[in-house]
Amino acid sequence: xxxxxxxxxxxxxxxxxxxxxxxxxxxxxxxxxxxxxxxxxxxxxxxxxxxxxxxxxxxxxxxxxxxxxxxxxxxxxxxxxxxxxxxxxxxxxxxxxxxxxxxxxxxxxxxxxxxxxxxxxxxxxxxxxxxxxxxxxxxxxxxxxxxxxxxxxxxxxxxxxxxxxxxxxxxxxxxxxxxxxxxxxxxxxxxxxxxxxxxxxxxxxxxxxxxxxxxxxxxxxxxxxxxxxxxxxxxxxxxxxxxxxxxxxxxxxxxxxxxxxxxxxxxxxxxxxxxxxxxxxxxxxxxxxxxxxxxxxxxxxxxxxxxxxxxxxxxxxxxxxxxxxxxxxxxxxxxxxxxxxxxxxxxxxxxxxxxxxxxxxxxxxxxxxxxxxxxxxxxxxxxxxxxxxxxxxxxxxxxxxxxxxxxxxxxxxxxxxxxxxxxx
Numbered sequence: 001x002x003x004x005x006x007x008x009x010x011x012x013x014x015x016x017x018x019x020x021x022x023x024x025x026x027x028x029x030x031x032x033x034x035x036x037x038x039x040x041x042x043x044x045x046x047x048x049x050x051x052x053x054x055x056x057x058x059x060x061x062x063x064x065x066x067x068x069x070x071x072x073x074x075x076x077x078x079x080x081x082x083x084x085x086x087x088x089x090x091x092x093x094x095x096x097x098x099x100x101x102x103x104x105x106x107x108x109x110x111x112x113x114x115x116x117x118x119x120x121x122x123x124x125x126x127x128x129x130x131x132x133x134x135x136x137x138x139x140x141x142x143x144x145x146x147x148x149x150x151x152x153x154x155x156x157x158x159x160x161x162x163x164x165x166x167x168x169x170x171x172x173x174x175x176x177x178x179x180x181x182x183x184x185x186x187x188x189x190x191x192x193x194x195x196x197x198x199x200x201x202x203x204x205x206x207x208x209x210x211x212x213x214x215x216x217x218x219x220x221x222x223x224x225x226x227x228x229x230x231x232x233x234x235x236x237x238x239x240x241x242x243x244x245x246x247x248x249x250x251x252x253x254x255x256x257x258x259x260x261x262x263x264x265x266x267x268x269x270x271x272x273x274x275x276x277x278x279x280x281x282x283x284x285x286x287x288x289x290x291x292x293x294x295x296x297x298x299x300x301x302x303x304x305x306x307x308x309x310x311x312x313x314x315x316x317x318x319x320x321x322x323x324x325x326x327x328x329x330x331x332x333x334x335x336x337x338x339x340x341x342x343x344x345x346x347x348x349x350x351x352x353x354x355x356x357x358x359x360x361x362x363x364x365x366x367x368x369x370x371x372x373x374x375x376x377x378x379x380x381x382x383x384x385x386x387x388x389x390x391x392x393x394x395x396x397x398x399x400x401x402x403x404x405x406x407x408x409x410x411x412x413x414x415x416x417x418x419x420x421x422x423x424x
Contacts (some may be wrong), residue, residue, distance in 0.1 A: 069286030104252030232405030289364030314394030317348025
């Protein structure tokens with residue numbers, strides 16, 4: 001299972017590549033691409049997916065008979081990194097650097113003194129408009145160098161990084177001036193003059209590995225959940241509900257985009273599946289979402305950062321995440337429903353909450369709920385060094401998540417008049 005996970009991560013250096021690779025896997029499994037601007041003629045037993053912006057994707061299957069609601073998972077495909085500005089080259093007499101800005105909140109030190117690559121998309125001119133091309137300069141393209149200890153004797157006493165100074169990637173010597181767009185054009189298969197605009201990111205191309213019971217790789221947050229949810233979705237048996245798989249962009253910067261979890265994307269898709277607003281309202285009352293985003297494992301050197309009663313460990317199973325201020329959506333009802341699924345699947349469950357004086361980040365569930373209101377639980381897999389250029393999780397937990405979500409997608413939910421729920 002982890003070999004397939006690492007292949008998925010290697011094929012997904014950016015959100016654009018993650019969505020393109022996910023679409024490729026879906027098509028191999030018999031799913032049909034839909035276009036938001038076209039008519040949808042959905043048929044019973046049909047398998048479909050639709051993309052928005054090339055960086056978010058929703059896939060679903062239509063049951064053969066009547067269905068009660070939607071059983072959904074949501075994960076995100078973006079990761080903290082550095083985005084190259086449109087006029088990216090910063091050239092002087094001796095060096096060419098790249099002008100970048102931070103995308104999301106990363107651990108800056110982990111990005112330094114390691115070979116880095118460039119990937120993203122370029123928009124190119126065509127005869128009657130433009131087209132989008134994915135690009136990936138897989139070889140070592142840039143490096144962010146540290147200042148030597150001899151020149152900064154206090155480097156090991158704590159460092160504050162200035163994104164406009166300390167974190168600019170070195171692209172080459174002065175002779176490399178002007179070559180970046182040439183390389184992008186060659187990768188896209190066009191002339192340089194045909195490039196109209198770019199969305200280019202710095203990423204860590206280091207291969208993932210499994211070692212001593214752990215799996216380490218770039219972008220485990222959140223591609224480990226994205227992969228596990230996709231696998232569970234495709235392997236699940238048909239139930240009395242519509243299974244829906246959501247892969248959103250821009251979670252790391254707040255989701256407030258046309259393709260993020262705060263957009264209308266999910267509601268638009270569900271409304272078209274249901275056949276209108278009235279049917280959608282009835283179906284969402286019998287629906288459930290699992291918001292999948294990794295959690296903080298107990299750090300071996302700093303266990304004090306965990307709430308003592310809510311410490312979670314790698315290889316200990318799926319984590320249900322709680323937060324009183326609704327950064328996570330889990331409540332007694334949604335947690336109970338998901339625990340029942342895990343019990344029936346034989347998957348161990350852990351419970352996580354931040355220390356009361358250490359606020360954590362938010363994720364997809366509470367944001368998506370502002371557009372489509374339904375029962376939602378926030379879960380994840382325990383990992384170390386979240387938002388590092390290279391992260392670590394439990395080797396057994398990928399299978400735990402797949403088993404739990406495969407079982408989840410094989411269920412349907414119905415809310416009774418007295419407020420009780422039935423899982424079938």
